[in-house]
Amino acid sequence: xxxxxxxxxxxxxxxxxxxxxxxxxxxxxxxxxxxxxxxxxxxxxxxxxxxxxxxxxxxxxxxxxxxxxxxxxxxxxxxxxxxxxxxxxxxxxxxxxxxxxxxxxxxxxxxxxxxxxxxxxxxxxxxxxxxxxxxxxxxxxxxxxxxxxxxxxxxxxxxxxxxxxxxxxxxxxxxxxxxxxxxxxxxxxxxxxxxxxxxxxxxxxxxxxxxxxxxxxxxxxxxxxxxxxxxxxxxxxxxxxxxxxxxxxxxxxxxxxxxxxxxxxxxxxxxxxxxxxxxxxxxxxxxxxxxxxxxxxxxxxxxxxxxxxxxxxxxxxxxxxxxxxxxxxxxxxxxxxxxxxxxxxxxxxxxxxxxxxxxxxxxxxxxx
Ligand code: HEM
Numbered sequence: 001x002x003x004x005x006x007x008x009x010x011x012x013x014x015x016x017x018x019x020x021x022x023x024x025x026x027x028x029x030x031x032x033x034x035x036x037x038x039x040x041x042x043x044x045x046x047x048x049x050x051x052x053x054x055x056x057x058x059x060x061x062x063x064x065x066x067x068x069x070x071x072x073x074x075x076x077x078x079x080x081x082x083x084x085x086x087x088x089x090x091x092x093x094x095x096x097x098x099x100x101x102x103x104x105x106x107x108x109x110x111x112x113x114x115x116x117x118x119x120x121x122x123x124x125x126x127x128x129x130x131x132x133x134x135x136x137x138x139x140x141x142x143x144x145x146x147x148x149x150x151x152x153x154x155x156x157x158x159x160x161x162x163x164x165x166x167x168x169x170x171x172x173x174x175x176x177x178x179x180x181x182x183x184x185x186x187x188x189x190x191x192x193x194x195x196x197x198x199x200x201x202x203x204x205x206x207x208x209x210x211x212x213x214x215x216x217x218x219x220x221x222x223x224x225x226x227x228x229x230x231x232x233x234x235x236x237x238x239x240x241x242x243x244x245x246x247x248x249x250x251x252x253x254x255x256x257x258x259x260x261x262x263x264x265x266x267x268x269x270x271x272x273x274x275x276x277x278x279x280x281x282x283x284x285x286x287x288x289x290x291x292x293x294x295x296x297x298x299x300x301x302x303x304x305x306x307x308x309x310x311x312x313x314x315x316x317x318x319x320x321x322x323x324x325x326x327x328x329x330x331x332x333x334x335x336x337x338x339x340x341x342x343x344x345x346x347x348x349x350x351x352x353x354x355x356x357x358x359x360x361x362x363x364x365x366x367x368x
Contacts, residue, residue, distance in 0.1 A: 015121040018224050027223040031241035036231045041111030042245075043252055044104050045222070050253045051101035052211070054260070055139075058094040059204065066146070068200040070193050073148035074280040088268070089261075095269035096260050098140065102296045105136055106349060113326065114342035116335050117228040123327040125221040130323050131214050135207055140294055142203040148196065151273075153281040155291050156199075157191050162304070169310040232335045290367065299349050302356035305368050 021027060033042055065084055067076040080087040109129065112118065118126035145156045160182050167178040187194025227241075239245055279288075293301050304312045322329065330338060351359075360368030 016124050018121075021224045028242045031223070031226055032238040033227050033241050033245045034230055034234055035237040035239055036235050038111070038115055038230045041108075041115055041230065042227060043249060044108035044111055046249045047104040047252065047256065048101055048108050049215075049219075050256065051097045051104060052215070054097040054257070055094065055101060056208070058090050058097065061090050062094060063204065068146070068196055070148060070196055070281075073146065073196060077147045089264055092264035092267075092269055093261065096264050098143065099269075099295070100256070100260055102136060102140065105133060106296075106346075109133065110342040110346055114335065114339040115228060115230040116330075116333075116338055117230070118327040119228065119331070120327070122221065122225055122228060125218060125225065126327050127324060128214050128218040128221065130320075132211065132218060133323075134320075135210050135214065137296075138207050139203060140296060142199040142207065144294060145191075145196065145199045146203065148281050150279040150281050150285060150288055151291050153191055154287045155293055156195070158291070159293065160186055160191065162309075165309055166313050169313060292368070295353055298356045299352040302352050302360055302368055305360055306363055 033039070062080065065076055065080045065087070067073055077091070081091055082088075112126070112129070141156075141159060145152050163185070164179050164182045167175045170177065185195070185198060187198045279285075292298075300312065300316060303315075357368050360366075
């Protein structure tokens with residue numbers, strides 16, 4: 001019995017981690033990419049990777065001048081924008097590319113779901129992807145505070161407060177846990193220097209290290225397993241990954257880079273906000289009207305404004321567990337049904353992001 005179990009564990013690991021494929025020939029030379037109506041989906045993981053690399057490059061450049069202290073953070077960001085040659089462009093690129101990365105990440109998640117790319121033996125690829133999603137949201141949340149302006153600090157306070165409020169809906173022994181988490185992240189009684197130091201450490205060291213490790217595993221898995229078939233009835237047509245698919249990947253990267261650099265040159269990211277982001281944080285100042293998180297949190301933010309807190313918390317935590325369990329929950333679901341679920345999720349995200357404010361006004365009589 002014992003040895004049977006060991007054999008089963010061995011077989012499980014051999015299927016998930018086919019190290020016998022660990023060679024240039026298997027992972028690159030012989031790799032094929034299926035050609036069918038959903039093949040466009042195969043480009044989105046690469047696009048997320050590209051934008052992550054842009055974030056890494058521009059982020060390191062920003063580090064040369066950024067000062068992570070409550071007294072100097074805001075002034076250093078202003079200095080980068082107004083006095084450092086190319087500083088405004090680098091800041092804008094960092095802001096635009098973060099939004100593009102998250103947009104492509106949503107598309108990547110939905111297409112890999114619709115194409116059933118999580119199917120055995122790709123469970124580790126999927127679960128590592130979900131971790132990358134959380135880490136990417138972590139980048140967004142921590143990065144927002146770094147310029148230390150009025151909106152950033154107040155929005156962070158609201159975000160941290162929601163973590164603590166979750167405790168009210170937890171059973172006895174667990175009720176204090178969210179408060180500990182909040183205090184751990186916040187570092188002191190109120191949002192201040194300790195919070196900025198922690199967000200800075202998370203944003204520039206801890207989350208990047210976590211990303212390198214998880215992304216390394218994710219991409220290694222993709223190369224070891226090869227691309228999934230993507231559709232229920234494959235055409236049998238394929239193209240070689242090297243050099244043909246890879247060259248198309250790189251051409252697309254060139255095109256999106258042109259688009260994002262044009263945006264960064266012509267349209268400062270901050271010009272999209274209705275309120276001035278350049279007010280430094282003033283602890284005695286009033287909380288500005290209409291503070292909101294970044295657009296990619298709207299799918300959570302507007303329901304939080306409209307529905308009871310516990311409903312949203314339950315849906316969010318249930319959603320995370322469901323996302324992690326996708327390879328097992330949807331094991332027998334057809335790609336047709338998965339595509340319909342992905343389309344419904346995409347519709348929800350688009351409606352909440354574009355019309356969340358209007359929906360809020362409709363139900364509450366005031367803008368969200
Ligand atoms: C920082 C975030 C991420 C990066 C940089 C990334 C990168 C990649 C790359 C380069 C590929 C190969 C090309 C492709 O199929 O598109 C890939 C495949 C894949 N990714 Fe991601 N990914 C990320 C997040 C995610 C997320 C959030 C999920 C889902 C929860 C996910 C699930 C998958 C799956 C299942 C595959 C295999 C596709 C196949 O075999 O056909 N990834 N990823």
